[in-house]
Amino acid sequence: MADDLTRRFVARQLQLTIDELKRDAERLASAARQYADDLAVGRHGSAHRIAQDAAALALTERRLAGMREIASLLGEDDS
Structure with a gap:
């Protein structure tokens, strides 16, 4: 049961971070369009705004x- 909960928690955290990464990428693209x-x-x-958005994107990716x-x-535990 605990293993299943851990896997579900990690999967949910991954999805939330992926969603955040997408939002950061969209914000960076918007700032780049505005700059252009x-x-x-x-x-x-x-x-400066583009640099901030790029830094946020890089942090989320890490x-x-x-x-x-x-x-x-x-x-690996499933093997």
């Missing part, structure tokens, strides 16, 4: 990689 639009009309864009490692360790 600003530059196209001669305004100074906010490269967390996801760690969680996937944990999930793979749990999967």
